[in-house]
Amino acid sequence: MSTTTLTGFPTLQPGQGPVLGEHYLPSRADEVRWGWLPNAESSPVLGVADGATVTIDTLSHEGLLGDQGRDPARYIRQFGDVDVLDDAIEIAASGLVNTAEDGPHVVTGPIAVAGARPGDVLRVDVLDLTYRVPYGFVSNRHGFGALAGEFPEDQDSTPTRHVDAMVSDGTVSHFSWVEARDGYDVGLIDAGSGRTVQFALDPFLGLMGTASATSDPVPSVPPGEHGGNIDIKHAGVGATLFLPVSVDGALFYAGDPHFAQGNGEVALTALEASLRATVRLSVIPAAQLPGVLGGVRTPVVETATHWIPTGMDPDLDEAMRQAVRNAVAFLHGRFGVPRSVALAYLSAAGDFEVSQVVDAVKGVHCLIRKSDWTTWV
Template identity: 30%
Template structure:
C-alpha cells in the first residue's frame, strides 16, 4: 500500500500530504517531552550545586508570571536568518521568563545531500529554495547585499549558520543574565519517504579546517562525508554513508564555486564521484548539541555568526546539549536569542572544519535573571557565556573575549588572521581564575594551584575565526566546602 512514497499510486498526492502531516505532528511531539523534562525544573536553584543561589532563585521566581507558556518556533524561510546576528532583527516570537520554547534548527550543510536532508521537508525546502529567479533566503552572511559589491552571493557568506529566531525575552535589558536550559535535543527526521526513520548530517573537511595546509602530498582537497543517524532509538551511533571530493559547482544564479565558499550551494552529484565504501565498521557515538546559540551583540547591526564572542554564538562545544544550562550576558533589549548550527556529534577542536552538521529540534526553558538581583551571586560579574551541567562548570575562553570591541571597526575581517590557541588558553585561564576567586572565595594562589591539578583545559575549536579553549571544573571538588 502506498504510504506517500509511491509516485505511481493514483492517490499519491493525498497519501503524500498525510505523510507530511504525520511528520509535522512527530516534530511537534517535542511538546510532551519538553514539558515533562521541565516539570522537574520548576524550582530554580533547587538540588545540587548551581550558579543560581537560593536567594537569586527566590528573587527570580518572584518575577515569573503566574502561568508558564509554551511556544513552538518552526524553521522556515520566514523564521530564520542566515549567517548573522543582528540587534535590528524583528523578533519571531516573544516569551516571558520561565516560558518553554521548542525551536527547530536546520543545518547549513543540508544542500550537500538534497535528497536526504531537504526533499520532502517543507521547512527545509522553503529555506533552501534556489532557482534562477530567486532564493528562499537571499541574504547569507553579514556581508554586502548589493549585487554591485558581492561576488559569491548576497551576504557574501560572511557567516554561514541558519539561525532560527530571534526570540524576544520580555523585560530583558543590558546587564541581565539569560539562563537557557536545554530540556531536549533530538535529530530532525528526513522528510523524504525513502529515508523514513533516519536523519542525516554532513561533515565537510573544508578549506577553513586546521588540517587543510598540512595534507600528505601537499594536494589540497575538500572532502564531504555524509552520515546516517537512526532516530528510532535503535542505534546510539552514526555511520558513514558515503563521501565525495568537492568539485566546482555552479549555483542557480550562475556563480561558480571552486571551493566551499558560500552556504547552501546545491551540490550536483552527477558531477561528483561518491564513494560508498568509507569508514566501514566505524560507529560514531552521537551526542546531539547546538554549535551556535547566542544573543544579539550591541556593537554592530550585522555580525558574522562564525566567530564566537561574549554573547555566545558559535562556541561549538559538544557539551551544549540535552541537560545542559547556558548563561549568557544580555547586551540589547529583549536579549534576541537565536539557535542554529545543529550537530549530531563533534569532537573537541572540530579539526577539519565541521561536525556532523545535522538538523535538530531543541526544547528550551528561558529564565531571566535581572541585574539588580545578581549582587553577591556567581552571576554578578559574568560577562562571557558559561556552561553548567549536572556535574561540571565550564568557562569558554576565546582568542579575543570580545573581538568586536577589541579589534575595532575592521574586527569582523581581522579576527580571521589574529586568532591563536595561546590567546584562547590565556583567556580561559583568566576566566577560570575569576570564577574560582569570586564564586568559591579562593585566593589567587589557591585558584592557580587548583587549576593545575583539578581543572581540565581543552581545545573547543580551531576553525571558527575566534578560536576557543574551554576549562572544566568538577562540582564535586567543592562538595565538602561550606556554601
C-alpha cells in the same frame, strides 16, 4: 548504504510530531538569517515570558550550501531514499543570499524574553534535543579546518564516494546515518571496502547566543561574548548556558545543530544534522550574578557535574589565557577563595579543552568539577 538503516527514526517536518515547549518556533525562510546573527536593531520573531519554554526547529546548513548545489532534496537523495526537511527545501529555494563571504549557519530567532535588560544574564536550560532526520554530514572545505592547505587532499572535487557527484570547490562532505545498536544511537560513515566506522551520538546546539549591542552586521562564524557559534559539545540535554544580555529582551537565537562533535572540530564541521530543541529561557538579574557566575561576564556552561567557563580569541594561546582568567574569576567571585588558590586548584584539577579551532575565533573551555566544591556550595 541501504535505506533500511534509517528505519525507526522518523523525520520531524515543521509543525509535525511532539512539541514539548509552551511556544513553537520553526525555521521559516522569511524569518531566519543565513550566515548572520541578530543585532540591537533586529526585531524579534517571538516574544516570551521570563521562564518560558520554547521548542525550536533548528536546521542544519549541510545540503543547502552552494558547493553542494543548493538543492537539498537532490543532494541528500544521492545517498538513499530518505526524507528531506521541507524547511530545508524552502530556504534553499528562497531568495536568501548566501555567498562565500557569509557564514553557513541558518540562524533561527531572535526571541525576546520579557524583563531582560543589559547587564543581566540569560539562562538557557537545554531540556530536550530530538533528531529531526536520521542523517547528517561532516564536511571539509578548502581554506578551513585545522589542516587548511593540507586538506581536502583532492583539489579538484572529484567525488571521493561514487554517489557524491554534486560537490564543488574542493569540498568533501561525508554522509553519516544513524542506527540503534545495542541500545545506543550511533553515527556511521562509509569507510570504504564495505566497511563502516561508528561513533556515539551526543547532540547539542553549536550556536546559541544573544544579540550584540551594535547596529553593525554580526557574522555567524566567530563566537564571542554574545555566545553564538561557541561549539561546546558539553551543552547538551540537561546542560545550562549562561549568556550576557546586551540589549533589551536579550534576543536569543539558535542554530548549527550537531549530532556529535569531537573537541577541536578539526575537519571544519561536526556531524551537522537538524535538531528539534526545547529550551527554557530565564533572566538572572545583574544583582544576583556574583552568586551564580562569580566575576565572569562571558558565556558559561553548567552541567550536572561541572561548571565550564570559556575563553575565546583568534589566537589559541590567548584563548587559553582567557579561559584561565575566567575560571579564576568564577571561583574567586562565587566562592571567595583567593585568586592564587583558584589558580593553584585549576593547575591541579581543572581540565582545559579546546572547543574548536575552525571558527576564526578559537575556543577553550575549562571543566571545574562541582564535587570538589561541595563544602562551599
